[in-house]
Amino acid sequence: MLWFIGVGIYDLSSIGNMILEILAKSDRIYVERFTSPVSDEYMSSLKSLLRNKEVSIAKRWFIEDGRQILKEAKDSNVVLISYGDSLLATTFVELRTRAIREQIAVKVIHGASGIMSVVSECGLQIYKLGKMVTIMDDEQSVISVYNTLFNNLKLNCHTIILTEYRASDDSRIFFLSPNKAIQKLLDIEKSTKYEIINGGTFAIIASRIGFTDQKITCGKVDSLLNTEYGSGPHTIIIPSRLHFTELEAITTIAEVIDEPSDNTETVESIASMMMRKYVPMIRKEITEVRTSTMIMKSNAVNELLDNAECYIDDATDFFDRGKFELAILSIGYADGLTDSIRYQARR
């Protein structure tokens, strides 16, 4: 039997009888710390709690290879412990699939997930989360984070950016600092110029959520770059437009260096810029044609002008309902109708 157990984000005292009994009946306990930061203290309290059990650290290659652990699970009770929720890493999902295919009984116990805890600690609405990303110390990953941020902001979704965590085989731990991560995004902005992140972008840094010294800091990127966050894990959140309950929550619970601002303002611009430019322009042109004494107003011309006005109204309506493509198509059509009349009149 193979158990996947997520022990949540707190110390051992958060574990109930359900898990304690599984551990007591187990023959072998593995703890993984390559996807999630299980501390030395946690390891030693686990070992002293289970003094008569073999508790060992499962390295990445050991899980990826999997043969040993699957062999053990065939005729004994093996437990694989993860920090946070269980099974969130692909490596474990694969191991579970292999186990089931080899007819090994598998059970999963879920714990409090670090990611969900960050979201709710910050008072953000889960329905406003966009695609999640991890930022790492290489350029390709940063470009992918940048593109995700762009897509999320366009959809008015918050972006959760997990920062790289690495545990080497000798258990030394590396966390990418929020400062470095943000600087990397600013560097990509310099070359890509989608205007989605700059010194004025509002961001939230959630550090060590679930630890006794957890801390949430928020402010403009310029200020956050010059702030110290201490040890990890850190999560960076670049919010989209905050709902007022989110605004109230974040300014109440976080250390607020700068007041929140709306990060979507510069991003949504293409459709809204077009509307801002074309709606008044075409309306003005229609009025000019209507009042001009130089242009013959046949019935057809008057009807076309009425039609153009209807399309401007449609465009505004589509835009308000978030149907940006239809808004642009309608405003382009209204412009074409109006220009056609003006062009023919001018000849």
Place this chain on the structure above:
Amino acid sequence: MLWFIGVGIYDLSSIGNMILEILAKSDRIYVERFTSPVSDEYMSSLKSLLRNKEVSIAKRWFIEDGRQILKEAKDSNVVLISYGDSLLATTFVELRTRAIREQIAVKVIHGASGIMSVVSECGLQIYKLGKMVTIMDDEQSVISVYNTLFNNLKLNCHTIILTEYRASDDSRIFFLSPNKAIQKLLDIEKSTKYEIINGGTFAIIASRIGFTDQKITCGKVDSLLNTEYGSGPHTIIIPSRLHFTELEAITTIAEVIDEPSDNTETVESIASMMMRKYVPMIRKEITEVRTSTMIMKSNAVNELLDNAECYIDDATDFFDRGKFELAILSIGYADGLTDSIRYQARR
């Protein structure tokens, strides 16, 4: 003091000393079951565990009003228990904000989240989750789910659709069935025609995750519509293109009615749908005007037709370069020019 405690997705045996001690020291315990399904069995085992404590159900109006609970939390220990993770619902985030502003000490304990558990039980990668939605029994919510599904598929993201859960004041529980929810999406498809969901769409239904009778079913929408899922909670997942580890996982752990297929294949961006429709249509109209013996071709008309053709070329070019808004604006403009001539000729 006000505690927000998420008790996870299992029975009371999953609660550790950390929470038991908080409960023991508390003066008043509220359990909410309007955002999450706390069963009668859970309530009664909680009451018998805490025989000397007052354990009551907090109704929605009670939390939204909040005055009573905040008053109690000012000079006693009050605990608010939620199923799953704590603080995911806006109502609780607001209550926490008010408490902190009224200088009441607040602490939060996170439990295993139902949503994250669904994701990992199904073997899906969290990095592939798009915006999450809840489908309810009214048309506006279904349209919003449909639009989210469309946006997520375009970005190759999975869509988690939570199904409506309601607990009335007399504790009767209502879950929207996956069958009804899917049928509602198909109805919207019929009128909207973005071709994002049809009988062949591959979907996953996760039922009662964390309960002893949890069940995961997957297959094409047509098959899923004719399947019984029993009691809730249910989650519907419409996956985007599945990674091979996700494919292997879902086909191993779920009841597979039909083999998975790629839902992103039929999804086309609105811009590309518009281009596919309008480019040939306007070109055909221009040719018709040019070859018609019924329409007087003044120089102005010929020049306008040339102009419309240039704008079609521009639109194609913008589209190829990923400048979708400019492509749509140009195609709308070309359409307006052409229609104006056709309209005047017809009169």
